[in-house]
Amino acid sequence: MEPLGRIGRATVDVLAVLLDSDQPRWGLEIIKLTGRPSGSVYPLLDRLERAGWVTSSWDDDSERRGPRRRMYVLTPGGAQEATKVCAKAGGRAKAGTAPTTRPEVAR
Template sequence: MLGTTAPVWGLQIIKQTQRLPGTIYPILERLERNGWIQSSWEEDSSRQGPRRRLYNFTAEGEIAARETCLAFEAKRTSTGRPETGRLATS
């Protein structure tokens, strides 16, 4: 989602992050409540299957997300710790 102009849907985010839906959807709801993202329902009637909910960063959300990612990366680099939320597999 970050750095893209095209909207993304929840399952796409789940696949890219390798996180469970029970983790991703509450985060998306919180981000939307805080004004960082906007969501809308897909209008593509030619696609088979249920409608997808599409997510886009707001201008404020994209700036805040970039700053958060930079701060997280700086902290991770300085502490030498592995990413949080994943098991170390080395």
Template structure:
């Protein structure tokens, strides 16, 4: 399937985090959950938002100390495609790993 954005491992990680069902996902929280720097996660979120896959809104609770957070969620119209994207990448990764193993030799080529 073709996507309106560049599909990288980091992009798939971000999409998978967005599929987690957490209602309060913001850039730093996503970055920590997937083990990637926020400096790479936030631009991915911005690209996904620009193509309509992600919606965002500023935190409304003004009693929270520190800078306001921008919360992100997948657009309902793209949840199915997001699941396919994550599934495709996992299938491709599993195929790549299994093709590098040689039966009977117990190691990598």
């Protein structure tokens, strides 16, 4: 697993959404939950996948209408690293950084 290097607030937000779920999340769902634009989220997901923190696969729900969804889930090592990153970022938030609010996504 590769180190990520610079980890900004958007990365923390994406990692937090992935940590908060025991099920894979799709890209648009992550965008809605983080409140971040697609131009930030999709490159972050790609970077996380290349680093070995996340794996992705195409949704195979043939009964669902609409385009196929790309599903993302943390790897075991990625989950460990994400937990550390989010805990560290939580400490910074208490020190004065405003946390990002996450709107709910209808399923």
